[in-house]
Each structure stands twice: as C-alpha cells, then as structure tokens.
Amino acid sequence: MTMQPHESSDLDQPGGQPFLQEAEPPALPEFRPPTGPAARPSDARVPLVEMRDIYVAFGGVHAVEGVSVDLHAGEVVGLVGGNGAGKSTLIRTLSGAHSADSGQILINGQPVEIKNPRDAKALGIETIYQTLALADNIDAAGNVFLGRELSSRLGSLDDAAMEAATRSVMGRLNPRFRNFKTPVKSLSGGQRQSVAIARAVHFNAKILIMDEPTAALGPAETAQVRDLVTQLKEEGIGIFLISHDIHDVYDLSDRISVMLQGKLVDTVVKDRVTKDEILAMIIMGKKPGEVTQTELAELHS
C-alpha cells in the first residue's frame, strides 16, 4: 500500500489519498510497507504511477467506480478480479485505449492527461493487450514498430533497420524466433506473444501493463514470460499484471490489488496474505481481516 501517512507527509503531497483512508481506515495499519524479503527501498519514494479515484462508465453502467491503485519502479502489482470486475477497463485508461470519466493519473507525482495510446507511449507506458493487438497481415518488425516506424531522412520506411532491431530484441526474448518475413497471422500463439512483448520492451518502457499475459500460453512459454517479468523488474520497470486467476500472478507480484464489481476491494502486500485470503477478496469482496475461517473453508468446497 502506498498511501501510508508517513509517505504523504515525507513527500509533501497535501491531500494525498484521503479516499483510501475513508474506504478502509482499519486496514491501513495492517499493510505498512513490507519489511520482509520483498521490502523495497523505493517504497518511500513517489510512486511511478498513481491512479486516483478513477471512474469509468459505459452508457450508464459503472465499469469502474472510484478505484485507486499505484505502482513503484521495480515493482510488480497484480491486478486481479473475476470477469467483469473492471480491471481491464481501469488499466485501459492508463494505456490510453479509452479515457476515464473522472479521476487523476500521476506519473512520478506529476498529473498527466492520457487521451490516446500515443500519449501513454510518450510517457513510457507500454501495454501488452490480452488480444495482443497485432495486425495479422503485417510481419513481426512491422508490428513491433506499428505507429512508431523508423524512417530514412526522406521519410521512407526503413524496413531493414526495423527488422534488424526486431531481430536483436527477439534474440533476447525468444532466440528460437525465425519467422521475420511472414505475416504474424501464420505464427503460433507463443510467437505472436513474443512479438507483442517485443513491441512493449523495445521502446524502453518505464511502465509495463500485461493483460492476461499467459492466458493463451503453454507451460514452457508461461515460464518464459515469468522469467521476463522478473528480468524487467530487476531493470527497474514497474509492471501491472492483470489476471482473472490469482495463480497466474501470485508468485510474481509484490502487491496485489483486487477488484470486484468495478470497485477496489483492497490492495495487499503479497507476503502478508495467503492465496485463500486473496481468493476471498476476489470472490466475496472481503478483506483479509474481515473474512472468517468458515468462509475460507467454504472457498474450497
């Protein structure tokens, strides 16, 4: 949890996150910055991303209602919830895929306006969408550089330079990747995923959003993505991992934010809670302190 009292005073952010205190005053002391192995010195700094009190509605349906989450450099935050919990909608406001009706987004403490994907990318926010968002008829390099093509002085596309860059980033991500000339339509699920990831990491992302990154992958490819997340984290990139399945993100996450029906249930430090407690948050919307042993037992029945 970022919204610690000492933190706001340290950094002189008046009015910092009163909403959270309102929402869950008793929970706060329980989730101070971790002191265990997962503790990070960065916790005392300004968060890399802060999304405050975000509201999104689609034609009267409130998809996201007053949700606040944050992310530090070198940290992985798992954003979990069932289908329709609003996690993808929330995070798409950060990607620029659609805009929030109200709320504030701060990057390194500075309020920013993200109106479209270009704005997000300019701020170093890269997204790997669940659908991968690849143009099937274009080759790997064309997709990696989609919207950010390299060109010569006269403005002609420099396909050779783009292919060379793609080969080099692929060499790091998926050394067995060979099909640089074919449209990505003909690639396997894992290879397509590699292309989507290459696009996100090639441009020196500071903030990476991965929406269900392993949903369509086999065990070997999933392991590859996990290694990558660990590696990127060590490089100081902040990562939002979105999943409907806690098992996908539990091991990788430092903190986990749980959403239910468009609202944030809570954000917890992973090392302080059990998987079952998170499951209770996802399914029943009950925070770890509120849930009874009987209820936890019922989860497994």
Place this chain on the structure above:
Amino acid sequence: MSEATTAPPTATGEPRGRSWRSVLQALELDTRMLGMIGALAVIWLFFNLLSGGAFLTPRNLWNLSVQSASIAIMATGMVLIIVSRNIDLSVGSMLGFLGYTMAMVQVNWLPNVLGVSYHEWYIWVIAIAVGLALGAVIGTFTGFIISYGGVPSFIVTLGGLLVWRGLIFRYAQGQTLAPLNETFQLFGGGPKGSLGDVFSWILGLLACAGIVYTLIAGRRRKRRYGFPARPLWAEAAVGVVGCAAVLAAVWIANSYTWPEALATQYAQAHGITEPPGGLIIPTGIAIPVVVMLGVGLVMTYIATRRRFGRYVYAIGGNPDAAELGGINVRRTIMMTFTLMGILAAISAVVQTARLNAAVTGLGTQNELDVIAAAVIGGTSFAGGIGTIPGAILGAVVMQSLRSGMLLLNVDSPTQDIVVGVVLVAAVGFDSYLRRRAG
C-alpha cells in the same frame, strides 16, 4: 532432386538443388503475381488463337495499354480503400464530374471570364490543376463524412455516385463540351499523344537502370544488416528478365506505326517527301500509359514504403491494433479518399483528353470496373490484403477480356456475362488458394 523438393525452406534462402520450388524460393518472387501473369498469358494466347492472330499484334496490344490506363490509375487508389475495409462507389461519377469541370474550365470559363482562347499553351496546366485540386477536395470531403461522421463508406459513396452525376446533368444540361486544348489532348494517347521511338527507348532504358539500381540497393541494405540475400544468380535472373520485359514492351509499342493517312498528313505538314510505301513513324508508348506507370510507381511507393501506406494495411489487418498502436485511424482513412479523388481527376484527364470532349455520361459504371480490377488483382474485401501492381494487372486482365471479345465480335451483353463470371470465379479461386495456404 528428391531431397531438394522435400527440404524445408532454408533460412539462408540458398537453393538446395534445382527443383522448381527451390528456384522459385531463391528468386523470392510473389507467386500470386506470377500466377496472375500466367493467367493473363493464357487469356492472350486464347484470344490470339481464336482471332487468328489478331490479338497479339502491336496495334492491338498498344490499344489495350491505352484502354487499360484510366481504370488502372483509379484501381491503384481503390486498393488502399478496400484494404482499409472501405469502398468507393462514387469514382465513376466523380470522374465524370471532374472531367466535365476541366472541360468547362478550358471551353467556357477561361475563354469567357478571362477572354483567353482555349488554344493558349498554359490552358491545360490550369485545367489539370483545377481538376486535381477539386478531386482532392471532393475526396477529402467524402472521407471526412466517412471517418469523422461515422457514415459507412458504402452509403456515403453511393450518395456521391448520385450527387456528382446529378450535378453534371444540372450544369451541363446535356451539352457536350469540345474541342479541348491541344496539349491537354495529348494525355489521351493516340499517335500524337505518344512518346515516339526515341523517347520510348530512353524511358525503357531508364526503367532498366531503375530495376538494376533497386536490386543493387536492396542487396547492399541486406548486407549492411547481415541479412541473407538472394544468391547472385537469382538477382541476375530477376534483373535480366525484368529488363527484357521492359525492352520488349518498348519494342512492341514502337512496332506500332502511325496510320498511313495520319503519316501522310504529318509529312505534308512538315514538308517531308514521303518515301515509297509511305512514311513509317513508330508510335511508341502512349502518354496515358506513361501516366499510369508513373501513378503505379508512386502509389506502390506510398503503399509499401511510407508510413501512411503501412497504416492503411495495419488498419485493414486489425483496426483495433492500429488504434492501440497510436495510429490516427480516422485521418488515415480520410486520406485514402483524398488520394482516390486525386486519382479520379487524373483518370478524368485521360478519358476526356482521349475523347477530346466532355460528355455527361463520362465514367458511367467505371466504379464497377475499378473495383473489379482491384479484386481480380488480389485485393481482399476482408481487409489488409492487396497490392498496387496486382490491381494494375487486374485492370489489364479486365480490358484484355473485353477487347478480346470485341475482336471476336462477341456482343456487349455476352461480354458483360463473361466478365461477371470471370470476376466471381477469379475471387472464388483466390480465396480457395488462400484458405489452403492457411
């Protein structure tokens, strides 16, 4: 041999033996394009056989090239529109409207308003400039309604089809405008509107130099990044065949000589005494064909080497991905229609110049020929797939069918039936191949 045919494609692109498959692989040629050229060859031979050798004559091939030019020019733009999952049904009416306006500028407005005769040398420049600008404006307007107004392109351009044609009738009142400026007329082709032998050869040699330069530059670029390049023999084969095809085309165009009467007229006008057997003047490549080739080159460059073209294909492949990639989808779509308007203006120049007149029915049903050319040329209505050279070839295939049947005295309704059947069959066959290829 058997090993070579079963060998998987090698990453280095080197041929493993001399089987057809490996040779084709090494050449890195577009098999779909080769298939189309093959189909065209079959059509040509078929008509030549049935017409007793009347099809494959310099005269007929030259005519074919001129007749294909106008549709081919517009088909290059239609490719981008269909690739981005739209359609333009208004190109025929737009062409008529633009052609009529350009004729009006020459015949009425400039002479009446400024008091200059349509003979003045600069008239054609003004007329064409007005046509191109108006084409761009109309196209942009159409595209604006489609991408920012959210009205489907089918509806907007169906409306355009009616509106532009209606406007011609409203301000033409059935009038035919003629004659047109002499220089303007050259864009329509004809013996005078052609390059002649010397310039045709020069153009041919320039094209060969271009082919060789492209091959060398491409090879150098691959070397620089350490990518596998084609084997040298393959590069040489592509270069030699390409140049041979270009020079053969020039030779055929030059083999078509001016009609006797025109040559005699020319001789008298220039005080040349005609040799026995008449003055032989090679016609060379027609100017509308030069325009078409220029348009094809520029459009291919735009489609494959510019951001705009890449975006058009990306939008066609996956509009959401394009949007999420930060592409301004609406503006890109609008610009494809701007381009289409400009190309319709160029085709309008060719058609009015060829008739040496603007008639109210100019360009009627051209939209169907243009769409058919693009589709026969491999453009997919599913979006994202289609090439400019393919569309040009598609226009030539369409025109070959029509001109071949004309040569065989097939009546016009039967021609339509055949063209219709071929269109559906070609697309059906193409999608069958695509499905099989996965």
